Structure formats: C-alpha cells, structure tokens
Amino acid sequence: MASRKIGDRRLGIVGAGKLGTTIGRVANAAGYDVAMSGSGPAERIALTVEVLAPGARAVTTKEVVGHADLIVLAIPTHRFRELPRELSAGKSSSMR
Amino acid sequence: MTSQAIEFGLDTPVYVTVDESGRALDGDVVIRNTVEEAVFAEAVGIDSFNIGEHYRADFMDSAGHVMLAAIAARTEHIRLGTAVTVLSTQDPVRVYTEFATLDAVSNGRAQLIVGRGSLTDSFPLFGFDLAEYETLFEENLDLLTRLLRDQPVTWSGTSRSPLTEQYVSPRLPEGHLPTWVGVGGSPQSVIRAARYGLPLMLAIIGGHPSRFAPYVELYKRALGEYGHSLLPVGMHSLGFVAKTDEEAVDVQWPFWSEMLEMASAERGWARPTMSKFRDEIADGSLYVGSPETVATKLAANIRLLGLSRFDLAYAVGRVPHEQRMATIELYGREVIPRVRELLEDPPVQLVPSDALAAANNAGFHG
Numbered sequence: 001m002a003s004r005k006i007g008d009r010r011l012g013i014v015g016a017g018k019l020g021t022t023i024g025r026v027a028n029a030a031g032y033d034v035a036m037s038g039s040g041p042a043e044r045i046a047l048t049v050e051v052l053a054p055g056a057r058a059v060t061t062k063e064v065v066g067h068a069d070l071i072v073l074a075i076p077t078h079r080f081r082e083l084p085r086e087l088s089a090g091k092s093s094s095m096r
Numbered sequence: 097m098t099s100q101a102i103e104f105g106l107d108t109p110v111y112v113t114v115d116e117s118g119r120a121l122d123g124d125v126v127i128r129n130t131v132e133e134a135v136f137a138e139a140v141g142i143d144s145f146n147i148g149e150h151y152r153a154d155f156m157d158s159a160g161h162v163m164l165a166a167i168a169a170r171t172e173h174i175r176l177g178t179a180v181t182v183l184s185t186q187d188p189v190r191v192y193t194e195f196a197t198l199d200a201v202s203n204g205r206a207q208l209i210v211g212r213g214s215l216t217d218s219f220p221l222f223g224f225d226l227a228e229y230e231t232l233f234e235e236n237l238d239l240l241t242r243l244l245r246d247q248p249v250t251w252s253g254t255s256r257s258p259l260t261e262q263y264v265s266p267r268l269p270e271g272h273l274p275t276w277v278g279v280g281g282s283p284q285s286v287i288r289a290a291r292y293g294l295p296l297m298l299a300i301i302g303g304h305p306s307r308f309a310p311y312v313e314l315y316k317r318a319l320g321e322y323g324h325s326l327l328p329v330g331m332h333s334l335g336f337v338a339k340t341d342e343e344a345v346d347v348q349w350p351f352w353s354e355m356l357e358m359a360s361a362e363r364g365w366a367r368p369t370m371s372k373f374r375d376e377i378a379d380g381s382l383y384v385g386s387p388e389t390v391a392t393k394l395a396a397n398i399r400l401l402g403l404s405r406f407d408l409a410y411a412v413g414r415v416p417h418e419q420r421m422a423t424i425e426l427y428g429r430e431v432i433p434r435v436r437e438l439l440e441d442p443p444v445q446l447v448p449s450d451a452l453a454a455a456n457n458a459g460f461h462g
Binding site for chain 2: 016047048052076
C-alpha cells in the first residue's frame with residue numbers, strides 16, 4: 001500500500017448518490033484526487049461518476065479504502081452496518 | 097416540432113389555505129376550492145392539472161385520484177395527473193386500477209408522475225420500513241410498468257404477493273397513461289428512469305436550474321446505454337404570477353417564508369430571508385413576478401435544459417383561493433402564450449411528443 005502523509009490530497013467517497021457525487025465534484029475542483037464507490041461493482045456507477053463528478057474515479061469500496069486515509073461515507077444511515085470492517089481498520093473515525 | 101408541443105401544467109399539494117382574514121379554511125372547503133381551480137385552469141388554456149400525495153395536516157392531497165375524477169367530470173381537455181404518486185408505499189395494482197379508471201372516466205386524460213416522495217410520513221402510516229425505500233420503489237415501479245405495458249403479468253418480488261398470468265381491469269388503450277419518473281436529484285433515480293424507458297420529471301425547487309444540466313446529460317447517456325431513443329424531460333418548480341413584480345413578491349413572500357420557517361424547524365433547513373427569496377426569484381428556481389418576468393425566465397430555462405414539459409407548483413403555501421385563481425388566470429392567459437412565442441424564435445428542438453406513447457408501449461419482452 002502506498003505511504004500516506006498528512007496533507008495527502010487524496011479523498012475516498014463511499015456512496016455515489018446525490019451527496020457523494022456532489023462532494024466528489026467539489027473535491028475534484030479543489031484539487032483532490034477522488035476515488036468513489038457505490039454498493040456494487042465499479043461499472044455500475046461509472047457513467048454517474050463520469051457525468052456528475054468528472055475527474056473522479058469509479059472504483060470498488062475496497063479500492064476506496066486503499067486509496068485514501070480520508071474517507072467520506074455518503075450513504076443512508078441504515079446502510080452503515082453493511083460496510084466492510086476493513087474500512088475503518090487503522091483509521092480514526094469522526095463518528096462516536 | 098414547435099413550442100406548441102410543450103406541455104404546461106399546474107401542480108399542487110392542496111395546501112390548507114387561509115381566507116382573506118388569515119383564518120385557515122376547513123379541509124373539505126380546500127378540496128372543493130382546488131376542484132374549482134382545476135376547472136378554471138382548463139378554461140384559461142392550461143394543459144394539465146396534477147395533484148401531489150402527502151399525509152399531513154397542512155396538505156389535503158391524500159387521495160388525489162378522487163379529486164381528479166371530480167375534475168374529470170367537469171372538464172373536457174385538460175390532462176389529469178399526479179405530482180407525485182409516492183409509489184414506494186402504494187400497491188402498484190391499486191395505482192393501476194385507480195388511474196386506468198380515471199383514464200376511462202376522463203376519456204383518456206390520465207397521467208402519472210411516480211416518485212419516492214420527499215417526505216417519509218407514508219411509511220409508518222401504511223406499515224412500511226423506511227430502510228426498504230429503495231427496494232420498495234424499484235419493485236413497485238417494475239410491477240407498475242409491467243401492468244401498463246404487458247398484461248397478463250407474471251411477477252414476483254419481496255414487496256407484495258406474486259402474480260401469475262394476471263390481467264387487471266380496466267384495460268388501457270394503446271399508449272395510454274403516460275407515466276413519468278419524478279426525480280429530486282438522486283442519480284440512481286435518473287438512471288432508473290432511463291432503464292425503464294420512462295420520461296423524466298425534475299423537481300427543481302432551489303438554486304439555478306443549470307445545476308440540473310448534468311442530470312439531463314446523465315439521463316440521455318443512460319437512455320442510450322439501455323438502447324432507448326430520446327425521451328422527454330420535464331421540470332417542476334414553484335412560483336406565483338401577479339400583475340406586477342412587486343405585487344407577486346408582496347403576496348407570495350409571507351406564505352413562502354411561513355412554509356420555510358416550518359421546514360427549518362422540522363427538517364433543519366436554513367431559515368428563509370427576504371434576500372434569499374429575491375435571489376431565488378432573480379437567479380434561482382422561483383418563478384415569482386409579472387407574466388413577462390416569469391415567461392422570460394421560463395423560456396430561458398426551457399431552452400437551457402431542453403424541456404418538453406413544465407409544471408408550475410402555483411402559489412406556494414397558504415395563499416388564499418382568490419389569489420390562486422388570479423395566478424392561474426395569468427399563467428394560462430399570459431405566461432404560457434408568451435413562453436411559446438419566446439420559444440419560436442429561434443425554434444427549440446423538442447423530443448417528439450409521440451415518444452411518450454412509444455415509451456408507454458415499449459415492450460418489456462426484451
């Protein structure tokens with residue numbers, strides 16, 4: 001896994017809905033290298049990401065975890081339980 | 097194709113309005129007043145009248161199809177529809193029977209916009225789990241489109257009992273019951289509309305409509321990926337028309353403000369201010385002003401997004417019946433003809449309206 005430092009300009013987003021694509025678009029415009037995922041394979045959100053968050057990459061949730069230390073969860077609250085455990089391994093959470 | 101082919105409608109959640117002294121009317125009076133508003137809408141040349149679906153004390157549209165039937169009996173041409181039918185918590189078989197019957201009663205004037213709705217009240221009311229909202233909508237849309245396009249229907253899912261070789265009466269004439277998918281900004285919903293080959297209705301109720309241009313692009317690209325030809329895109333926005341810009345602002349402001357104060361308290365939205373109100377009118381999604389002001393803005397945004405349909409959610413909040421009637425008259429007699437005129441030069445490119453009927457007949461065999 002690539003080494004990561006404070007000030008890393010990489011951002012991961014889990015969720016390619018209204019919120020996720022909006023954050024992806026804004027973050028990309030602000031110079032972040034953005035990778036985002038939906039609930040299934042990357043192809044399922046490829047068109048959405050290409051049109052609504054151009055510059056961001058559509059990947060799997062596992063790849064989002066490998067991509068960045070800073071990960072935004074842009075998913076409905078009832079879906080949190082379905083997230084893979086390794087998502088939070090070695091990462092601190094702003095949710096308590 | 098000319099601007100004559102664009103459909104201009106009215107949408108309402110049947111607000112509990114106030115009388116001239118500011119006292120709230122009883123719900124039954126509000127419902128009868130709304131029927132009068134729809135009858136008047138036909139008289140002034142408006143193409144469609146569409147009723148929402150909510151389950152709240154401030155909205156009287158919990159059974160819009162009954163009101164639409166009453167309107168059907170008193171009109172001849174105006175199309176009668178929903179904005180929106182909350183399909184997540186309705187049995188699609190029941191929606192089919194109600195609106196196929198409305199189509200018969202109205203001699204072919206029924207139409208639907210189906211959506212997930214923006215409020216959640218119907219879930220506990222009808223015993224559904226909000227966590228299932230996505231599955232419920234997907235399955236219910238699947239069954240409804242099959243009932244509309246391809247009877248007899250054999251279907252199974254998790255949201256209701258299966259059907260086998262089922263016919264449901266009354267049968268619809270070919271191409272009937274135009275069914276649009278209402279979307280508020282969810283990309284998944286845009287893609288879903290394209291996947292089912294259904295026309296797209298965008299609810300644009302804040303900010304500049306150009307923000308929705310990428311959604312139109314997403315819809316077109318997705319239609320192509322699913323092998324469908326281009327289909328119409330419509331827009332629903334809020335507004336109020338009066339003789340002058342000042343009068344429109346003066347009448348609409350207190351009611352708009354009152355409604356957003358409630359939404360702010362209930363849903364944590366930003367509190368309304370006069371400057372935000374004026375910004376939305378000048379450069380956002382509120383169509384408040386004189387007929388010329390509203391028509392100019394509307395024509396520009398119809399061109400911008402390539403729209404085939406516009407529904408004005410007229411008179412936001414508890415605006416009294418008399419002023420609702422006045423806004424309907426100006427919208428029908430002045431705004432719509434003026435928008436059509438503005439769109440003639442240079443002419444707009446429209447998706448042919450027969451694409452709608454084709455969408456409805458699109459086989460589900462493939």
